[in-house]
Amino acid sequence: MPPKNDYPLKLSGEELNGKEKKLYRLSGKYFEAYQKWSINSFLDYLNNKGRSHKFPLIVKKEIFTSWLEKKLECGEINVQVYLSLLRETKKKKSDAISSRTLIKTGKPCANYINFNDYTEEDVSNQTEETLRIEIIKDISLYDEPGYIFIYKVKDKQSGHLYKIGKTKSVGRRLDQLKKKCHFNAELVKILPEGRKCKYTHRTERLIHIELEVHRIDLLCDCCKQKQNEWFKSKKKVVCSIVKKWVCFMEKACGFDE
Template identity: 25%
Template sequence: MPPRSTNQRVQPSPTQNLLSFIPRHLSPEATAILLTELSKPISPHDDEGYIYIFWLTDTDKTPDIDTASSLLAQPHARTKDIDSLARSYSRREQSDAQRRTILLKIGRANNVHRRMTEWTQQCGYALSLVRWYPYISSSPQSSPRRENPPTHLRPDSVRPPMAMRSSSDQIRKVPHVHRVERLIHLELADKRVKRNCDACGKEHREWFQIEATERGVKAVDDVVRRWTAWAEQHQK
């Protein structure tokens, strides 16, 4: 038997491939939950669509379209720093008067503009669209394009196939959008609003309380981009 080449590259295991999409800072419990979800087969009925982020504010203090979209804008496109902007529309936590948060609604839709007209308000809050995905900062929001893996992914994460990278200019939706929404919600579970709504009495599983800072808002964008990238690599 010929000696094994010392230059032979060891292929990552399926579990290692899945772990490459899960941040190391998550708790073991959260990591296990995400791994379990990732291990499930993708339903053939899981259609493509868009992931959206809406900003929920008091109806008497609603940001305009430019202000809402600037919450995730690049520094050169901002008229105000994110920390100041978020605090302007934030609220104090009842359990911690020093902590200020904003309320985001994160979900899926086949037609974001239709959702905007349907949901100008919900349970006493005004809804403003922050961003939808797939999203690339150099592209206008009216023309979603194929998402690329975010730069903060682990260095050992699996790169998308060459065929996918070469066709990165194709306009498309997020594949397996139900699964993507589920993965996003699982990772952000510790930020989900876990109480019944005062207006309708229901628990809104798409509502999340996010720290009113640039770091808090960017973390949400990173989560959505990462699972959108995962879907691109696992499309049918």
């Protein structure tokens, strides 16, 4: 039987009731008994157990999706399998799974956030799903505190480009760019201000996911290395996205003292 705090929340944010918790436990047996999973075989399994008629379809699909997330977190399925199975649950327009907004952040945070507060209308479905998957992953033990920086350079072909990355020392990182790559970089912003970001690797990853469509790969003439932390977009857009995910990580995990 799952621990009390291990049950998923409903779309409404409420806890499962007693009968729904029994259905959740029964659903776990499906994932143990079957090697190839699908929403259709899952519903057939519940029908054969005589439990399906007691619950709305939306509840059964929510529970199916919750188990998929659990399997993803445990490493039993990869991202591609997760996304494929998740899409199966969204085929019908009436399926409310697609409007679910509460998701659980990865450990050590492990609290629920409203995903809609951190997604924009013009973000693609693929980007939303990638962000969701990144958020629910456990944070690496090797993640470390520091700062998120934004540098700007003027490129002859592309115009203004913005470099976004993580560092323990902003000044040292800027010197590296100037000495190693001869970039005449201008510091635009350091976040957070007056304190350190607790998990810079996760924060940087979320920022880069949302800015992926603006990414520009540069081959440095000096160090001869391909650099992929450069983005071509408006300053306002870049700064807004960086600030949003820095604030998200502080809200989810706090900041480093």
